[in-house]
Amino acid sequence: MITRSPAETRAAGQAFARQLQAGDVVLLEGPLGSGKTLFVQGIAEGLGASALVTSPSFVLLQEYPLSAERVLRHLDLYRLHDPTVDLDRLGLPELLADPQAITVVEWADRMPVEALAKESRRVHVRFEHGQRENERTLDIDRPQ
Template sequence: MTSPSPVRFEAARVEDTKAAGERLAKALRPGDLIVLIGPLGAGKTAFTQGLGAGLGVRGSVTSPTFVISRVHRGPLPLVHVDAYRLGGTLEVDDLDLDADVADSVTVVEWGEGLVEQLTDGHLEVRIERRPDDVRVLTFTGVGGDWPERLAAFADGARA
């Protein structure tokens, strides 16, 4: 299967970054893994806050930097992980994330190269911050049925 072209969005405000997450939430289902890639301050947690709103999770979504992982309950639970301080895949395995992956949407900040093995396919969301403070979000589906789902997500965003 060929990889689809990435889907890109520009977010001029934090609210736009959250709105992109909320829009993506409509396409998500249990077992989905999202790997967030971007420097400090890019908007990874803001994007995840939008996901949480779209999934209808209870309570506020905050950065899990100091606790490593938070589970947000709702109709479709959201597992939010910050892998910044983890040293490698062995420490990720120690989190026992695979126990939650099948029943939740799992979002991992700083997880590139550490968590992709948890599922057969995943979505990479790269967030870059331009000098004018506009965020560029690039969505790339890797494996699974992400090519079709990403195409539907992109079509819905243009409607």
């Protein structure tokens, strides 16, 4: 998929949100400034989150209530120094295994594969800068 503006990247996230269900883990990978956080903003809007989504780079994790039972978790692993230690400290394996949460992980390539629960439904989304200034290429692998 190619988006040509920040608004299109956000709209792609909104459309993508329609296929998500509780327990899903969305793994985002791509260089700085490639649209990952905009995409997450769209996901949050598509799921009905009322709070404005911001990058959790400095706190690693933000949670946005979706209903009394469901929550959107947004993790940004960019600043992790030792993913194994830092993720254990965050309680990541438990967070990722939560059947009531939809979890979106930016910089997922910094996370050890074994942190993912075997039963979680995973979707990989890879972002690349396009040929033009605001153009982005999103490669979305369907749920596994």
